[in-house]
Amino acid sequence: MPAGVTPGDAAGVGVRVDRFLDRVRDRVRDRVRDRVRDRVRDPVRDRVREALGRGPVLVVAHAHVLRVLAAYWLALPLQQGSAFPVQVGHLCVLSNEHDLATIALWNAPPPVSRRDPAALPRAAGTPQRSRAPPGARGDTLVSRGDPARARTTRRTSPMTTQDKRADMLVHQQEPYNAEPPLGALAGAPLTDVATFYSRNHGPVPDLDPRTWRLVVDGLVQRSLELSLGDLRERFAEHTLPATLQCAGNRRSGLIAERDIPGEAPWRGGATSTATWTGVRLADVLAAAGLSDDAAHVCFEAPDVSDIPSPPQPYSVSVPVAKATSTEVLLAWGMNGEPLTPLHGAPLRVVVPGWIGARSVKWLTRVTAAVEPSPGHFQATAYRLLPPGADPATATDADGPQLGPVALNCEVLFPAEGARVEVGPTTVTGYAYAGEDRRVVRVDVSVDAGATWREADLDAGGGPWTWQHWRLSVDLDAGEVEVVARAWDSTGALQPERAADLWNPKGYVNNSWAHARLRVG
Structure with a gap:
């Protein structure tokens, strides 16, 4: 690194560091690329977590191209505590351990703009101006009508070793299952990767994009074996914005009515939206010559779940009519960047309008078949069951397999439990109809449903x-209960009570959304 460049210089502009890294990049690229995949192992991740906790050495590395991990470790002796995980433009400031450079970069968060001064690191002891996300603490004071605070906090939150915000609500570490605080979704039509919810049924598989292949077989005229390069070269690329929602979104509302043992208490943050880039599944199936006898398209991935007995890889399916719709993608990109391992790299399915469980990550096989997938997560799990059914032995006779998402909405800001100032406040949220339906109206009440007003809808x-x-509402001092309900383009209205929707797996809680606030 050129003489005179300090952590303060990097925090200010990072210009000289960029020049230096440009000179180093070509020299280290091949060595890093060859070594990285041997280092992405659980024991190494554990050592990285320990290293990030110590942090006496500053490490700067490019993170905008994860496939080519251009890295250089700068051994700058710093005072203990003066280095911490932050982001500076296209640079990621991490920690020490020279031999862990590649894995730290592999888990590096996406870049933020240098033009955003709120995202620059501060010297040790400098007060942090951004506030915790609204509702992250029960006593958070929310400024009048200012949901932008939540967006600022989302950009500046430190990252965990899963490339996620540090304030994610983690339901399970392994496999990793987490959702963001609701305020982090407020006012953001697209969800950044660090904030996007994560639902997994088994550990993230270690796949090498260079040797990975997608097999297309079953009821087709010719089987295909495709690399990422084949997909890019043989088929037209498409980008589509789409929302994914976990079938267990808002399960906590059902658990409040009656316990659901063994199921994560997801709140309303298991819903996120991104732009997805890839090729249409319909085009790939056409190239294989899809048979008229095929009624379902099965997706297989190598992540092994121990939920079924015995454990098995993840496998689900969708009907041919959905699989051949133009919106269903085989995606390698998310929000303009390559997929991260946690979100399905090197390739995943994106099935817009359907529950997230059908958008299979780490896809390795597509099979055209007469019947739906026999896998546990299609044949047994993800069924809407009556209260007395046994989820472990569920069949078609017990309840339908879940597919299209049900009409739903959530209050994002101010979030449940927030303390709000007396006077005008802007209440915000999301609504989602699923499949090819649209939300046409959202009603909001600030007196527990006694009176209603129609909200402005994007x-x-x-x-x-x-x-x-x-x-925009005026709030008086005291306890206030905000309630929201949505209508869709078919004229359907959300059901009122979670108690009427309780089921033994806790799926599809699309009852009216509630947020209880303390005003004053």
Whole structure:
């Protein structure tokens, strides 16, 4: 590193560091690329977590191209505590351990803009101006009508070793299952990767994009074996904004009515929206010559779950009519960047309008078949069951397999439990209709449903995305209960009570959304 460049210089502009890294990049690229995949192992991740906790050495590395991990470790002796995980433009400031450079970069968060001064690191002891996300603490004081605070906090939150915000609500570490605080979704039509919810049924598989292949077989005229390069070269590329929602979104509301043992208490943050880039599944199936006898398309991935007995790889399916719709993608990109391992790299399916469980990550096989997938997560799990059914032995006779998402909405800001100032406040949230339906109206009440007002509703980013809504209200001192309900383009209204929707797996809680606030 050129003489005179200090952590303060990097925090200010990072210009000289960029020049230096440009000179180093070509020299170290091949060595890093060859070594990295041997280092992405659980024991190494554990050592990285320990290293990030110590942090006496500053490490700067490019993070905008994860496939080519250009890295250089700068051994700058710093005072203990003066280095901490932050982001500076296209640089990631991490920690020490020279031999862990590649894995630290592999888990590096996406870049933020240098033009955003709120995202620059501060010297030790400098007060942090951004506030915790609204509702992250029960006593958070929310400034009048200022949901932008939540967006600022989302950009500046430190990252965990899963490339996620440090304030994610983690339901399970392994496999990793987590959702963001609701305030982090407020006012953001697209969800950044660090904030996007994560639902996994088994550990993240270690796949090498260079040797990975997608097999297309079953009821087709010719089987295919495709690399990422084949997909890019043989098929037209498409980008589509789409919302994904976990079938267990808002399960906590059902658990409040009656316990659901063994199921994570997801709140309303298991819903996120991104732009997805890849090729249409319909085009790939056409190239294989899809048979008229095929009724379902099965997706297989190598992540092994121990939920079924015996454990098995993840496998689900969708009907041919959905699989051949133009919105269903085989995606390698998310929000303009390559997929991260946690979100399905090197390739995943994106099935807009359907529950997230059908958008299979780490895809390795597509099979055309007469029957749905026999895998546990299609044949047994993800069924809407009556209260007395046994989820472990569920069949078609017990309840239907879940597919299209049900009409739903959530209050994002101010979030449940927030303390709000007396006077005008802007209440915001999302609404999502699923499949090819649209939200046409959202009603909001600030007196527990006694009276209602219609909220302003965004058009959304396309036919497959959520729509954000907002309403300016005047709040008096005391306890206030905000309630929201949505209507869709078929004229359907959300059901009122979670108690009427309780089921033994805790799926599809699309009852009215509630947020209890303390005003004053």
